[in-house]
Every structure is written in C-alpha cells, then in structure tokens.
Amino acid sequence: MKTYPGSESSAAPADAPALLPARRLARAPSIRRKLVLVMLATTLTALLVAIAAMIYYDLRVYQRALLQDVETLADVMGQANVAALAFDDPIAARQNLALLAAKPNIISGAVYQARGTLFATYNRRGTSEAFPKLPEFEGARIATREVIVFKRVIGGKEILGTIYLKGEYALGEHLASYLAITGVVLLMALLVALMMSAWLQATITRPILQMRDLARDVMEKRDFSLRATNTTDDEIGYLAEAFNGMLAEIGERASDLERSNESLEGQVQERKAAEANLRRAEEELKRLNAELEERVAQRTEQLAAANKELESFSYSVSHDLRAPVRAVAGFSRLLAEQHEAQLDPEAKRKLGIIRSEATRMGALIDDLLAFSRLGRQALQFTTVDMGELARMNFETLTAADDVRAPELRLGTLPPGRGDRSLLAQVWINLLSNAIKFSSKKERPTVEVGAISDPKEHIYFVRDNGAGFDPRYGAKLFGVFQRLHGPEEFPGTGVGLALVQRIITRHGGRVWAEGALGEGATFYFTLPRSESDGAV
Amino acid sequence: MEQFEQVEILLVEDSALDAELTMTALAGSRVANRVVWVKDGEEALDYLFRRGSHAGRSDIAPRLVLLDLKMPKVGGIEVLKEIKSDARLKRIPVVVMTSSDEECDVAKSYELGANSYVVKPVDFDALAEVTRQAGFYWLAINRGIAV
Numbered sequence: 001m002k003t004y005p006g007s008e009s010s011a012a013p014a015d016a017p018a019l020l021p022a023r024r025l026a027r028a029p030s031i032r033r034k035l036v037l038v039m040l041a042t043t044l045t046a047l048l049v050a051i052a053a054m055i056y057y058d059l060r061v062y063q064r065a066l067l068q069d070v071e072t073l074a075d076v077m078g079q080a081n082v083a084a085l086a087f088d089d090p091i092a093a094r095q096n097l098a099l100l101a102a103k104p105n106i107i108s109g110a111v112y113q114a115r116g117t118l119f120a121t122y123n124r125r126g127t128s129e130a131f132p133k134l135p136e137f138e139g140a141r142i143a144t145r146e147v148i149v150f151k152r153v154i155g156g157k158e159i160l161g162t163i164y165l166k167g168e169y170a171l172g173e174h175l176a177s178y179l180a181i182t183g184v185v186l187l188m189a190l191l192v193a194l195m196m197s198a199w200l201q202a203t204i205t206r207p208i209l210q211m212r213d214l215a216r217d218v219m220e221k222r223d224f225s226l227r228a229t230n231t232t233d234d235e236i237g238y239l240a241e242a243f244n245g246m247l248a249e250i251g252e253r254a255s256d257l258e259r260s261n262e263s264l265e266g267q268v269q270e271r272k273a274a275e276a277n278l279r280r281a282e283e284e285l286k287r288l289n290a291e292l293e294e295r296v297a298q299r300t301e302q303l304a305a306a307n308k309e310l311e312s313f314s315y316s317v318s319h320d321l322r323a324p325v326r327a328v329a330g331f332s333r334l335l336a337e338q339h340e341a342q343l344d345p346e347a348k349r350k351l352g353i354i355r356s357e358a359t360r361m362g363a364l365i366d367d368l369l370a371f372s373r374l375g376r377q378a379l380q381f382t383t384v385d386m387g388e389l390a391r392m393n394f395e396t397l398t399a400a401d402d403v404r405a406p407e408l409r410l411g412t413l414p415p416g417r418g419d420r421s422l423l424a425q426v427w428i429n430l431l432s433n434a435i436k437f438s439s440k441k442e443r444p445t446v447e448v449g450a451i452s453d454p455k456e457h458i459y460f461v462r463d464n465g466a467g468f469d470p471r472y473g474a475k476l477f478g479v480f481q482r483l484h485g486p487e488e489f490p491g492t493g494v495g496l497a498l499v500q501r502i503i504t505r506h507g508g509r510v511w512a513e514g515a516l517g518e519g520a521t522f523y524f525t526l527p528r529s530e531s532d533g534a535v
Numbered sequence: 536m537e538q539f540e541q542v543e544i545l546l547v548e549d550s551a552l553d554a555e556l557t558m559t560a561l562a563g564s565r566v567a568n569r570v571v572w573v574k575d576g577e578e579a580l581d582y583l584f585r586r587g588s589h590a591g592r593s594d595i596a597p598r599l600v601l602l603d604l605k606m607p608k609v610g611g612i613e614v615l616k617e618i619k620s621d622a623r624l625k626r627i628p629v630v631v632m633t634s635s636d637e638e639c640d641v642a643k644s645y646e647l648g649a650n651s652y653v654v655k656p657v658d659f660d661a662l663a664e665v666t667r668q669a670g671f672y673w674l675a676i677n678r679g680i681a682v
Contacts, residue, residue: 314637315635319634320605320634322634322655323550323552323553326552326556326634326656326657326658326659327552329657329658329659330559331552331556333659334556334559355658358658361657362657362658366657369636373638
C-alpha cells in the first residue's frame with residue numbers, strides 16, 4: 001500500500017486540531033469565488049484591451065476618412081467652381097456651395113478669389129459661422145472639434161482661388177457611442193463569464209467542494225469509512241482516489257489503534273481487577289490479622305484464667321490431698337506400733353504395704369506439684385558453675401549412710417547460663433538416677449562431662465547401671481513413665497520429665513542413649529549465647 | 536480441753552487426724568509435756584487474746600506456736616498477722632507447719648514474721664522427726680523470752 005505523506009500524523013492527533021481546517025475553509029474565499037473572480041478579471045482585462053485597441057484604431061480610421069472626405073469634397077468644390085471663378089460669377093459659386101447641404105457634417109464653406117477676397121460663402125442651415133479673412137496655406141488641419149480644409153482652385157496653370165471647408169469633427173460622440181457599445185459588450189461578457197463559472201462549478205468546483213465536505217465529515221464524525229464518489233479521469237479524480245486510499249489507510253490504522261487501545265484497556269481493566277483483588281486480599285488479611293490478634297488476646301486471657309485455676313488446683317492438691325495420705329500413713333504406723341501385740345506377722349506386713357504405698361503416694365503428689373509448679377515459675381538467669389553444682393549435689397545425694405556411693409568421674413564443665421535452683425534440680429534428678437540405677441553393679445561408676453560446640457554446651461551424665469531398652473528411649477521423659485518396676489528401682493517417674501521441662505524452658509534439648517544392662521547416658525544442652533537462653 | 540499450768544506448745548490445726556499425729560509425735564519425743572490444740576484460727580486468736588471461750592484463761596502465753604495455714608474461718612496467715620502485730624505476742628516463736636510447699640505461702644509467712652516454715656511430710660516417721668526437731672530446737676536450744 002502506498003503511504004501518503006502525513007497519513008500517520010493525521011491519524012494520530014485525535015481531537016483538538018480537527019475542526020481547524022474546516023473553519024479556515026469557511027473563512028477564506030472559496031475556490032468557487034476565486035474561480036469566478038479569475039474568470040471575470042480575465043474576461044474584463046481581455047475585453048478592455050481589445051475594446052481600447054479597437055477604439056484607438058477606429059478613431060484613427062475615422063479621422064483619416066474624415067480628412068479625406070473633406071479634402072475630396074474640397075477638390076470637387078474646386079473643380080465645380082473653376083468656371084465661376086474664371087467668369088467671376090459669385091452666384092454660380094454660391095449655388096455650387098449650396099450643394100454642400102447634401103453633406104450634413106460640413107458646417108460651412110467658402111470660395112476665395114486668387115487675391116484672397118471672399119467670393120462666395122455657405123453656412124449650414126441654422127449656423128452663422130465667421131469666415132477667415134484670408135485663405136491659409138493649402139492643407140487640412142484638425143482644430144478641437146472641427147476639420148478645416150483649404151484647397152487651391154487650379155484652372156489651367158493658374159491659381160484661380162481657394163476653397164475653404166469646415167466640417168464637424170465629432171470624436172466625442174463617436175467615443176461615447178463606442179463606450180456605450182463597450183458597456184453592453186462588457187455586460188454580456190460578464191453574463192457569459194458567470195454562466196461559465198456556473199458550468200465550471202459543475203465540472204471542477206463541485207468535486208472539490210464534495211471533497212471538502214467529505215474531509216469535514218471525516219474530521220467531525222471520525223468516520224473513516226466515508227469515500228469520495230466522484231471518480232473522474234482528471235486530476236480531481238486522481239485526488240479523490242488518493243484521498244480514498246488515504247482514508248482507507250487511516251481507517252485501518254485508526255481501527256488498529258482502536259483495537260490496540262481496546263486490548264490496552266482490557267489489560268488496564270485486568271490490572272485494575274487484579275489490584276482490586278489484591279486490595280480485597282489485603283483487607284481480608286488485615287481483618288484476619290485483627291481477628292487473630294483478638295483470638296490471641298482471648299486465648300491469652302483464657303490461658304491466664306486456666307493458669308490461675310491450675311494454680312489454685314495444685315494448691316488444693318498440695319494441701320488437701322496430702323492430709324489424708326499422711327493420715328493413712330501415720331495411723332497405719334501408729335497401729336503397727338501401738339497395737340503390735342495384737343497383730344500377727346501377716347497383718348504387720350499388710351500394714352507395712354499400706355504405709356509404704358501411702359508414702360509413695362505422697363512422693364508422687366510432691367513430684368507432680370513440683371512438675372506443675374515448674375511451668376509457672378519465672379526463671380532467674382545467672383551464670384552457673386555447672387561442675388561445682390554437679391559435684392555439690394553428687395555429694396549431697398551420696399551423704400546418707402544407706403547409699404552406696406559410686407565412683408564419680410567429673411570432667412571439666414563449662415559454666416551454663418540459667419536458673420541456678422532449676423539447674424540444680426536437673427543435676428539432682430540425673431545424678432540420683434545414675435546413682436540409683438548403677439547401685440546394683442559391682443563397681444558403680446558415674447561420669448559427668450561436657451562437649452561444646454559454637455552454638456551450645458552439651459552436658460552428659462553416664463552410668464554403668466541397668467541401662468534401658470533403646471526401643472523405649474522416647475518414653476523416658478514422659479510423666480509417670482517408668483521402664484523399671486518400683487520393686488526393682490523405686491521412683492515416681494517424674495524426675496526425667498522434670499529435667500526435660502526445665503531444659504526446654506532454658507532453650508535446650510534432652511536425649512538419652514543406652515542399652516539394656518550396659519548403662520545409660522543422659523544428655524542435655526544449654527544455648528551458649530545469652531539471648532538464646534532467655535525463655 | 537485440758538488446761539495446763541504452763542502451756543508449752545499451742546498447736547493450731549484444723550485436721551483432727553493431723554493434730555493427733557503431731558501430738559503423738561510430740562509425746563513420743565518428750566520435748567514438750569503440755570500441748571494445747573485449737574482447731575482453727577478463730578479459736579487460736581481467742582486463746583491467745585483470752586477472749587470468747589478462753590476469756591477466763593489464767594495461764595501465761597505458750598512458748599511455741601505450731602501453726603497450720605489452711606483452716607476454715609480464720610486462716611493461718613491471718614493468725615500469724617495478728618500475733619506478729621501484737622507487741623507482746625510477737626515474741627512467741629511461730630513455726631508454720633503445713634502441707635503447702637507453695638512458694639507464695641512460704642514467702643507470705645516469712646513476710647509476716649514467721650520464725651520457721653516446715654512442710655509436713657506425708658510419712659509418719661518423717662513427720663515425727665520434723666516435729667521433734669522443731670520442738671527441740673525452739674524449746675530446748677533456742678533462748679526464748681517469757682511473754
């Protein structure tokens with residue numbers, strides 16, 4: 001497809017300058033008027049030049065003809081008056097002159113004698129002209145409105161006299177009539193020119209005006225499907241074709257642009273929709289967050305209430321549950337002591353069972369309370385000398401006479417960060433376990449040591465005691481979970497659970513390794529950095 | 536209620552069984568011959584301030600108070616507060632003997648001026664031992680002052 005210059009730029013600017021050419025078109029003199037003016041000017045100029053030339057030529061011809069005419073007349077008059085002059089007959093001369101009446105343009109005439117005296121005169125009817133006293137030189141001359149001719153009358157070889165003729169030189173009248181004719185001709189010419197312009201409009205201006213209207217319609221309606229209909233073979237036809245081509249091109253581009261605009265708009269819409277979705281999601285998130293916060297606050301409140309309840313519950317347990325157990329234990333003891341005589345050995349044995357079970361119950365209650373208290377107790381972090389703490393508690397635990405103290409192998413322990421009393425509880429529980437479970441060995445040994453890595457200290461307590469089946473290793477740290485019967489090794493099953501709880505609250509971990517009959521190793525970790533240790 | 540000329544120990548205990556066990560332990564240890572048992576805080580205060588049913592009491596103040604905390608009507612904490620805010624009675628050593636091992640009870644008791652805090656063991660032998668030691672210390676070892 002051909003690209004017409006400016007077709008791109010005319011498609012691009014959309015609204016602002018659209019009406020400008022049309023308006024300018026309306027203000028400027030239209031082609032039609034220009035054509036009419038040109039035609040009229042051309043016609044007028046041609047006519048005026050032609051008429052002026054004609055008038056000039058015609059006036060010259062008229063002047064010469066007039067002079068010739070009057071001279072010829074003077075010649076004729078001279079011939080006619082030869083006799084009259086020769087015979088000195090003024091009457092005859094007068095009669096001859098009277099013939100001039102047949103020529104109305106001759107105003108006056110006269111015959112002079114050779115001497116120069118006036119011989120006979122003629123005046124046109126109604127006029128009384130004065131005659132020159134003496135005849136002038138032969139010839140014709142033009143005065144302002146008159147033609148004056150002097151002619152010698154020759155008879156033989158002798159000048160007999162002079163003929164004088166004065167004729168009308170009517171140049172003004174002549175001119176006036178010419179001008180009148182010119183005016184009529186001009187008027188007619190103008191009429192013809194106007195008719196011509198009307199015809200021209202039909203053949204030239206109208207297609208152009210149609211193009212103009214089409215262009216204006218296209219501009220105003222933005223309708224690029226309009227087409228010029230006049231497809232003649234001349235330049236205007238070519239212009240119309242080119243214009244149609246241009247419109248097709250522009251229309252195509254405009255629809256392209258529209259399509260791309262539409263797709264762009266679609267994208268914008270999609271984007272807006274996505275943004276709206278995002279906003280909705282954000283609001284939803286905010287709402288959920290608020291809800292969550294509210295729920296957390298609620299739960300915290302519930303938790304605080306539950307904690308409070310638990311506190312009062314365990315308080316009651318510690319006080320009210322102990323009293324009956326203590327009574328059972330105490331009175332069975334009193335019964336055994338104070339009424340010994342009435343009791344046979346079997347009764348004593350059974351009373352002993354009651355008493356020891358009541359005592360165990362008391363221990364269970366105590367451990368359970370300690371375990372529950374641990375969850376509520378606030379931790380007081382200090383740097384604790386773990387080696388010293390372990391050694392001290394080992395000595396305390398083995399101080400009693402009835403305890404068979406194992407050999408203690410105490411390694412170098414790094415200081416730990418934590419609550420001293422709770423960490424002491426950890427050592428007590430782990431060491432007492434080690435002492436307890438190794439007590440039946442021939443050479444009971446308890447090893448305490450530590451391994452450090454950049455993140456944490458790993459402390460361990462190893463014994464060469466009863467050990468445990470690794471399959472049940474996970475159960476070790478559960479509350480009331482025991483891998484040995486109370487007859488084999490006494491205990492409530494709370495100790496390791498307590499250890500785990502304390503270490504967890506310090507941000508550490510606990511685990512155990514061991515095999516049945518080959519001893520056990522209990523590990524616990526404490527974080528190295530202070531901030532990691534805080535719970 | 537038996538009246539003794541010189542009451543050595545005032546036992547404040549709402550549980551009759553606990554009271555009997557405690558008194559049995561005290562009797563067995565022979566640290567104190569004369570023990571008065573009152574069954575709650577109200578009676579304890581009546582006894583100490585000689586009012587109500589104890590208005591006409593002639594004997595002088597006890598040398599030691601064994602005080603339970605959790606009691607109906609007037610609790611042990613209240614009794615402790617009354618004793619320790621009385622210019623004369625506050626000289627009597629008060630040993631709080633309770634089942635409660637709760638930190639808050641221990642703290643509160645010391646705050647109010649308890650002279651000792653003993654958690655009653657469940658086992659009778661242990662209870663007897665604790666009671667005997669406490670009585671022996673406060674009555675025999677400790678130098679008190681007559682109230």
